[in-house]
Amino acid sequence: MMNILTSTWIFRIRVLIFYLMGSHLLSATFGTNVQTRGFLTVVPAQEFILGSDLTVYCHLEEKCSSSISLKLLLDQVRMEPEKRINCTTARFRLTNLRTPEPVVKCLMLKAGRTYTVCGLRLHGGLPPDKPTDVYCETSRDSGVLDCWWDQGQKTYLSTSYNISLSSENGTQIHNVHEQGENCKVPKTLLDENENYQLTITSYNNKGASKSEPFNFCVKDVVVPVTPLIVQIKFGNDSSASLRCNSTESSELIHYLARLRTGNGSLWLLAEEAQSGTGQLRVEGLNALSEYEFQARACYSAHAGGLTSVPTSTSRSSPTSQVISSQRPRCSKWSKPVRRLSPGKGPSLELQVWRILGHHDDSGLQNVTVLWKPSPPEDYSGTLWHYEVRPDRAASKAVICPPDLSLCVVQVPPDIHTLWVSAVTSYGRSPPAAVHLIPSGVPGPALKKTLHDGHGNVLLSWSFPPSVPGGSGDTGELVSYVTEWTIRPAELRWNILSRDQNTTLIGGLFAGERYNVSLYAVTTKGISKPSSVLVYSEEQKPLAGPKVSVVDHKAGWVLIQWEELPIPCQRGFITSYTIYVRARSSSPRERNISVSGSAPRRVWLDCAEDSVILGLSASNSAGEGQKGEGLTCKPSVTHPKAGLVTALVLTMTFLSVAALIFICWSSVRKRIKQSCISWGPSWLVENVPKPEDSKANALLKGKYVETSARPSRPNSHSDPPLSPIEEIPWEDTLLLPTRPWPVQVPGSWPGLTAETERPPPAEGPVESVSYKPHAPCMEEDKEEMGQGGVCGEQRDVPDTPAQERGSRCSLTLRVFPKLSSLYGADEDLPNMRSLGFTEGSGSRLSGILCSGVFFGGAETEGQGTMGAGYSTGGEGDPWRT
Secondary structure, eight states: OHHHHHHHHHHHHHHHHHHHTHHHHHHHHHOSOOOOSEEEEEESOSEEETTOOEEEEEEEOSOOOTTOEEEEEETTEEEOOSEEOSSSEEEEEEOSOOOSSOEEEEEEEETTEEEEEEEEEOEEEOOOOOOEEEEEEEETTOSEEEEEEEOOSOOSSOOEEEEEEEETTSOEEEEEEESSSEEEEEGGGOOTTOEEEEEEEEEETTEEEEOOOEEEEGGGGEEOOOOEEEEEEEOTTSEEEEEEEOSSOTTTEEEEEEEEETTOOOOEEEEOSSTTSOEEEEEOOOTTOEEEEEEEEEEOGGGTOEEEEEEEOOSSOTTOOOEEEEEEOBOOOOOOEEEEOOOOOOOSOOEEEEEEEEEOTTSOEEEEEEEEOOOGGGOOSOEEEEEEESSTTOSOOEEEOTTOSEEEEEEOTTOOEEEEEEEETTEEOOOEEEEOOBOOOOOOEEOOOEEOSSSOEEEEEEOOOOOTTSTTOOOOEEEEEEEEEETTTEEEEEEEETTOOEEEEOOOOTTOEEEEEEEEEETTEEOOOEEEEEESSOOOOSSOOOEEEEEEETTEEEEEEOOOOHHHHOSOOOEEEEEEEESSSOSOEEEEEEETTSOSEEEEEOOTTEEEEEEEEEETTEEOOOOOOEESSOOSOOHHHHHHHHHHHHHHHHHHHHHHHHHOHHHHHHHHHHHHHHSOGGGTOOOOOGGGSHHHHHHTTOOOOSSSSOOOOOTTSOOOOOOOOOOOGGGGTSOOOSOSOOOOTTSOTTOOSOOOOOOOOSSOOOOOOOOOOOOOOHHHHHHHOTTOOTTOOTTSOOOHHHHTOOOOOOOOOOOSSEEEEOOOTTTOTTOOOEEEEOOTTEEEEEEEETTEEEEEEEETTEEEEEEEEOOSOTTOOOBO
16 A cells, blocks of 8 residues: 555656646747747646546636637647637637647637647546466576566556565565566575465556466476577578577477568467477578577476466455466577578479471471570579470480570470479579470360450360360360460460460550460370461551452453552451542542452453552451552553464574575584584594495496596595415415515505515504505605605604505415404504405405405306405494
């Protein structure tokens, strides 16, 4: 009781101090140059209970007049007086005040000006609530008993607490006053095995309140020693592992942890998976954030880790029961430990797609792998690169730059799936599968598309469910993929959930055509694409088609027009309109409409003086501009006339060329010389005919000398003849070997009586062109000199054998079977080997000179005359 009276006097002294400092408070609230002209009175008091009503009187100390009015401001809100008591006093009513410290101010209005009379700060508050949740605890290594309680709602007034500790028999052991919500009782005043009762009384100038007694035994409120956090280890999966240590037995305690961000107020709790290990794990951490960690230890339930906390009791009867709740016996939280969490690696798979390319000569296929970057909140740190692997566990990978969203790789035929990951400074994302095998099944069935006119197109579809084991088995559906192209030729795509059957494609431009494709990705591969052409919004065509005349008849003209380029269509063309007007008649024009799906060729009833003004295209947005016009008169030559003209020109050219060739001899001669120079020599060589030779005519008795002295023979005349003498057979086997040639007086130049026959050459005889020789005249000998050779051609090549002359003579006898005649290169350069087959009773004789054989054969008394020749080439046949 003495304590309560002391607190009341303290409160009254404080109120007096507030009243004396009113002017100072007024200056602090309304300004430093406040001049009071009166005072305020508050009923019932300046300190009030929140929610109550107050009456405020404003007293004016200056001379009053009827032109003065008084007003009151409550927290800058003007209030009218409830009643004007007299000229100098006014009363104001304040109801349901909920502000703890409202400010009131009285104003005087005089002659259009406002003056401050006085101001006052009020003090509102609440009586204290009954303290609840009283609890005490201590640890083995602590020297005090810590007690605390819940004061209830805030009073806004100065509140004190009286702590009374008594023994079980009612003897007061400890009594103390505290301003806070906790107190400490020395353990030296207590016995560990005694029962005690603790009571908390809270009071202020508005009232007092007493808690229910808290009954306890010291040994029942002993808690474990506060543990220490000895290690904090962060993981790559937004988690952290804590390791705690305590002096308590690990078999009796288990650990708890809590954490919060450096500037946060919300605690996250974590508990060890196995009691006594001291290992705790917390998850859901943010990357690169500072966290505050705390830990505490609690006794396990089987070790008496629960304490009965009384909520009410009655001391009027010794049989009263204590109603209590159970609470764990835990230590205080440890000192906070601050740590900065590391960066976070990507946790989501990339969205991936592919574009299949061609195969090269080695069988590798070019595949363009596409991906969408991970969202920034999914990882922290720096993105290093992307990896494309043929297998999830493959060691080798294709490295792609971090600033790209596609990569071209070459894939062997046996690779059916690629795996793509993003690699950052804090880890890599889970590999995402890129399927390469087409399943061969039809794509989803597209339904009607809708557009809203704001760059969006709504696409809907249906896909048949999987039928295992059937012919239509498509595999288990995994996802859908939509792809489309926007300008300028940029491929867009999106991965959709398998539960979707509609999607909204946005970001499209009005008047542009888009080809949207939809794929179904199943466990068996990727389906065929289902494609549709769409416009987000159609616009009028930009231009008209280009028209031309194809055919023209009397009064009719066949025209055709080109299809508009896609950028000019700006929608699906539904119709074309042809505008025609006759120049000679009225200027009224007529138009003909043609369906957009019809062939772009039509016959028009159009006179030659009519003009096609142009042709326009229309879509759902309206009709576009007209194209260039033309007249109905044909402007191009008929195809048949052009063909006839070409034929006439060709025939004229060929006729002129033929006349030039026939009539112009120099042209023929030049063509012949060109053909001779380009062709082989044997094609144009003039070979003499044996039947026209002089020898043949002489043998037949038909040769007649036309002059006593023959003229100089030309290059193709026959050589002179020599007499033939029979030689015995045995003489033909061994020929004389005296030097060659021996000139015989009186014989024909170039012919000798006997020749030296060298042994046959081992190789083929040199080929010598045939050149007949003419007899030498006297003037020829003088002209050529002593060393000249008669009958020699001047155009014969200068070879060693030919410099010695071309003379030859030969006598042949009858050969029994087969005989051959040889001529050496040095002795007989113009002689060739010759064989004869002799029949029964045959005689053969003749000469071989300069490639020509002259002779005859006699069989059983009958004689024949013959001649043979060879061109001189090696292997050339003989002709007779």
